[in-house]
Amino acid sequence: xxxxxxxxxxxxxxxxxxxxxxxxxxxxxxxxxxxxxxxxxxxxxxxxxxxxxxxxxxxxxxxxxxxxxxxxxxxxxxxxxxxxxxxxxxxxxxxxxxxxxxxxxxxxxxxxxxxxxxxxxxxxxxxxxxxxxxxxxxxxxxxxxxxxxxxxxxxxxxxxxx
Numbered sequence: 625x626x627x628x629x630x631x632x633x634x635x636x637x638x639x640x641x642x643x644x645x646x647x648x649x650x651x652x653x654x655x656x657x658x659x660x661x662x663x664x665x666x667x668x669x670x671x672x673x674x675x676x677x678x679x680x681x682x683x684x685x686x687x688x689x690x691x692x693x694x695x696x697x698x699x700x701x702x703x704x705x706x707x708x709x710x711x712x713x714x715x716x717x718x719x720x721x722x723x724x725x726x727x728x729x730x731x732x733x734x735x736x737x738x739x740x741x742x743x744x745x746x747x748x749x750x751x752x753x754x755x756x757x758x759x760x761x762x763x764x765x766x767x768x769x770x771x772x773x774x775x776x777x778x779x780x781x782x783x784x785x786x
Contacts, residue, residue: 626695627671631681631753632771633704634660646698646771647672678703678749679715685756685763697757701772703749705742718752719745 634642640656643663650670657663664674673694675681681703684690705715716724716738724741727734745752750770757763 625671627673627693628696628698629673629675629681629684629691629694630667630698631675631678631684631703631750632698632700633676633702634663635702635704639663643667676704678705678745678753681753682714682756685753685761691761691763696767696769697763698769698771699750699753701748701750701770702746703753705745705749 630646632642632646639660640658643651643656647667647670650672651666654666657666660674660676664676667674673684673690675684681699716726719738719741720726722741722744723737725737727737750772754765754768754770757768758765
């Protein structure tokens with residue numbers, strides 16, 4: 625049996641619809657729950673690990689014990705990045721690559737710069753995970769699939785990716 629990692633934040637009211645469209649065939653005889661926690665639990669029984677944010681996905685990918693459990697990875701492109709910078713030390717470094725300029729002497733300017741970079745990362749977070757998987761972790765790119773409702777923005781996403 626193949627195991628999957630699915631990094632999906634279920635933004636908006638699409639929890640059941642998204643789950644059904646991606647794994648509906650596998651779950652055809654089961655009712656899909658209406659909470660993220662219950663969907664994670666249900667899918668885990670079928671060998672599908674679900675991570676609900678960019679940072680959770682990154683943590684999973686960077687943990688060899690977890691990463692080696694999966695054969696295939698499905699990535700959303702736009703992923704939730706909402707987190708307090710004090711709760712995760714990796715995020716400020718990542719956000720600096722998206723324009724975050726720490727302003728230790730000006731709390732408002734620092735927060736504005738942080739939020740602007742976080743908004744930039746949101747639009748390419750799935751691609752960041754892809755690069756981490758392929759370039760840093762050596763995961764086979766043929767085993768990664770993008771699954772997103774944001775295909776209409778693909779040209780702008782490709783430009784940001786470059």
